[in-house]
Amino acid sequence: MNKTVNITVSGLGGQGVLKVTDILAEVLFELGYDVKKSEVHGMSQRGGSVSSEVRYGEKVYSPMIPEGESDFLLVLDRTQVEVAMPKLKAGGVLVTPDDAPLEKLANPKCANIMLLGALSRHLDLPEEKLLAAIRRSLPEKLHEMNEKAFRDGRNGK
Amino acid sequence: MDRKMFLSGNEAVALAAYDAKAHLGTGYPGTPSSEILDEFSKAGGSAQWSPNEKVALEVGIGVALASGRAIVTMKHVGLNVAADPLFTVAYSGTPGGLVIVSADDPGMASSQNEQDNRRYAVAAGIPMLEPADSQEAYDFTVRAFELAEEFRCPVLLRLTTRVCHSKCLVVRGRTETSCPPIRYEKDVKSNVMIPAFARLAHRRLRARLAAIAALNDEKNEFNLEFPGKNGEFGVIVSGISFQYVMETCPDAGVFKIGLTYPLPLKRLQAFASRYRRVIVVEEGDPVVEESCRAAGIPAEGKAEMFRFGELDVGRVRRLIAGDLTPETPPKPGKPPELCPGCPHRKSYEALKALDCIVSGDIGCYTLGVLPPFEAVDSCVCMGASITVGVGLRKALPEAEARRVVSVIGDSTFWHTGINGVVEALYNQPPTGHVIMILDNSITAMTGMQENPGTGRKLDHTPAPKLDLVSTLHGLGVKKVDVVDPLLEQDRLRAVLAEDLKSNEVSVVISRRSCIIAAARIKSYEEKNK
Numbered sequence: 258m259n260k261t262v263n264i265t266v267s268g269l270g271g272q273g274v275l276k277v278t279d280i281l282a283e284v285l286f287e288l289g290y291d292v293k294k295s296e297v298h299g300m301s302q303r304g305g306s307v308s309s310e311v312r313y314g315e316k317v318y319s320p321m322i323p324e325g326e327s328d329f330l331l332v333l334d335r336t337q338v339e340v341a342m343p344k345l346k347a348g349g350v351l352v353t354p355d356d357a358p359l360e361k362l363a364n365p366k367c368a369n370i371m372l373l374g375a376l377s378r379h380l381d382l383p384e385e386k387l388l389a390a391i392r393r394s395l396p397e398k399l400h401e402m403n404e405k406a407f408r409d410g411r412n413g414k
Numbered sequence: 415m416d417r418k419m420f421l422s423g424n425e426a427v428a429l430a431a432y433d434a435k436a437h438l439g440t441g442y443p444g445t446p447s448s449e450i451l452d453e454f455s456k457a458g459g460s461a462q463w464s465p466n467e468k469v470a471l472e473v474g475i476g477v478a479l480a481s482g483r484a485i486v487t488m489k490h491v492g493l494n495v496a497a498d499p500l501f502t503v504a505y506s507g508t509p510g511g512l513v514i515v516s517a518d519d520p521g522m523a524s525s526q527n528e529q530d531n532r533r534y535a536v537a538a539g540i541p542m543l544e545p546a547d548s549q550e551a552y553d554f555t556v557r558a559f560e561l562a563e564e565f566r567c568p569v570l571l572r573l574t575t576r577v578c579h580s581k582c583l584v585v586r587g588r589t590e591t592s593c594p595p596i597r598y599e600k601d602v603k604s605n606v607m608i609p610a611f612a613r614l615a616h617r618r619l620r621a622r623l624a625a626i627a628a629l630n631d632e633k634n635e636f637n638l639e640f641p642g643k644n645g646e647f648g649v650i651v652s653g654i655s656f657q658y659v660m661e662t663c664p665d666a667g668v669f670k671i672g673l674t675y676p677l678p679l680k681r682l683q684a685f686a687s688r689y690r691r692v693i694v695v696e697e698g699d700p701v702v703e704e705s706c707r708a709a710g711i712p713a714e715g716k717a718e719m720f721r722f723g724e725l726d727v728g729r730v731r732r733l734i735a736g737d738l739t740p741e742t743p744p745k746p747g748k749p750p751e752l753c754p755g756c757p758h759r760k761s762y763e764a765l766k767a768l769d770c771i772v773s774g775d776i777g778c779y780t781l782g783v784l785p786p787f788e789a790v791d792s793c794v795c796m797g798a799s800i801t802v803g804v805g806l807r808k809a810l811p812e813a814e815a816r817r818v819v820s821v822i823g824d825s826t827f828w829h830t831g832i833n834g835v836v837e838a839l840y841n842q843p844p845t846g847h848v849i850m851i852l853d854n855s856i857t858a859m860t861g862m863q864e865n866p867g868t869g870r871k872l873d874h875t876p877a878p879k880l881d882l883v884s885t886l887h888g889l890g891v892k893k894v895d896v897v898d899p900l901l902e903q904d905r906l907r908a909v910l911a912e913d914l915k916s917n918e919v920s921v922v923i924s925r926r927s928c929i930i931a932a933a934r935i936k937s938y939e940e941k942n943k
Contacts, residue, residue: 282420282581283420286420291582291583292420294581294582295580297523304750304752304754305747305751306747318658318660320547320581320654321727323661323726323728337747340745
């Protein structure tokens with residue numbers, strides 16, 4: 258595979274944007290791709306817009322995705338769709354909270370993992386590897402809740 | 415040891431420092447550098463937060479005088495605070511490897527300016543390495559210690575936001591090193607910078623830089639050259655911009671500089687002679703461009719518009735194409751704000767109710783400048799709230815002078831705010847002064863680091879706790895009130911109103927834990943009982 262695949266995840270500070278890209282990047286790393294992930298820390302994280310990007314392929318250079326070149330855009334907060342849209346390429350896949358059965362969430366904090374599940378329908382990544390990465394990224398007491406959220410998201414509305 | 419890992423640049427620097435057996439890591443938190451020391455500590459290294467960057471660098475100098483390896487970390491503006499020891503340790507050097515990390519923030523994701531610290535390398539005469547990804551961050555950190563020991567000089571490792579916080583693959587242990595033993599050798603001519611010795615040291619410094627420049631002009635691991643498809647187009651580049659250039663123009667010849675100061679000018683000259691058009695692509699100031707020009711290397715620079723903000727693939731495309739049409743600004747997202755339930759909110763409500771002129775400082779609480787508070791009137795640098803407030807009070811007519819309050823956080827107080835209290839007491843304005851310390855018991859903005867007032871060390875284990883109240887009393891502040899901004903809102907306003915009327919220097923400590931850190935702080939306290 259020569260082409261670099263680009264995934265953007267956007268939302269607000271505190272919604273777990275970085276957690277989602279951490280999980281994705283870890284799985285891609287395990288699968289042997291060249292992977293880069295970018296994010297910004299500090300003042301901008303305090304409740305403001307947050308965006309994180311993952312790129313993978315045979316050889317990746319820039320850690321950031323150029324405007325209009327993201328193949329996938331996952332937005333965790335409806336208010337951020339308009340802000341994040343310029344990243345998405347024409348014909349790219351957009352996943353928003355409208356694409357997941359959020360009413361099934363036991364805890365609203367798992368919304369990011371449910372939406373990762375919804376995004377994963379479009380990605381060619383093994384479900385078991387995603388679930389394992391989710392478990393590794395969270396304390397044990399949160400595993401069951403998040404695995405369910407992921408599966409519900411992956412099964413769709 | 416040879417392990418493939420997925421690391422941020424900061425994590426890579428930390429693991430490299432650990433693998434290079436650095437004796438001590440010290441610094442002051444500042445985005446984008448903050449994670450380095452935490453990760454160094456987690457890896458097993460001995461790490462500490464110093465009260466400020468000058469202190470951190472001086473402690474590092476001491477370690478390196480004992481032949482130890484020291485890594486000192488800070489953000490770009492932190493190097494301003496540490497500039498005094500920096501310029502003189504450049505002369506004296508140290509027998510041990512002293513590596514100073516300057517994490518620059520082009521684009522100001524979380525900073526008050528976007529100064530280009532490559533200028534410090536030139537101004538102080540200190541060799542500078544500039545990694546372009548996490549692998550180089552690892553390799554260059556290890557080599558930085560060796561370079562420092564070989565030439566008996568400090569080495570600056572310049573990172574930028576995207577190198578610090580982007581993650582990519584790293585082979586750990588690829589670069590191996592052996593660490594010299596700790597020993598002390600009296601050497602006053604090298605280590606005591608009185609004028610007679612410093613004059614000699616300055617000459618040694620210039621000779622050392624000439625030797626490093628010669629090394630840089632040989633083939634070495636720091637600089638990479640990629641031949642172009644043809645002789646049309648060559649790019650000279652350093653740091654993260656390398657990634658954008660490789661993506662933007664795969665057919666161009668590329669000279670990637672890793673050892674940015676002193677530059678490999680002879681090699682750059684030879685590179686430039688092989689291409690019809692040569693351009694320098696660099697974020698920030700035209701540092702490499704100016705040096706090339708001065709050396710007679712026919713390289714173009716970038717248009718002035720690209721001096722502002724960080725570069726990316728899109729901007730590098732435009733820069734190379736010479737496209738000067740105005741750039742579309744990114745869609746404004748939601749600006750950051752003080753967290754719901756943040757104790758600073760209540761303090762700002764009180765300041766606003768009393769119509770104060772607020773001389774602000776650096777931290778989460780700088781966000782008090784934005785709506786709904788709009789309560790901060792100035793913000794310059796760490797610790798400036800108190801001193802700028804004193805200046806305002808000295809110049810303004812009495813009625814307005816009385817409205818001036820300096821607002822500073824707990825960590826910032828220990829950083830350089832404490833000097834401002836000395837100034838306020840010694841050179842007291844006629845109306846006195848009112849200082850409000852927003853004590854949320856943590857260094858919040860940069861990611862919840864400990865500080866001298868929290869009673870815990872960098873790794874959250876117990877440490878002596880410096881007490882604000884007795885410190886202030888000890889300095890000579892007679893009136894110090896500790897108020898809970900949430901539970902004592904009326905009292906906070908009453909105390910402030912009273913202090914604003916007096917002609918003394920008084921301090922209000924508005925004390926309540928950061929709402930994000932509160933649970934964490936409690937668990938540390940439980941563990942440390």
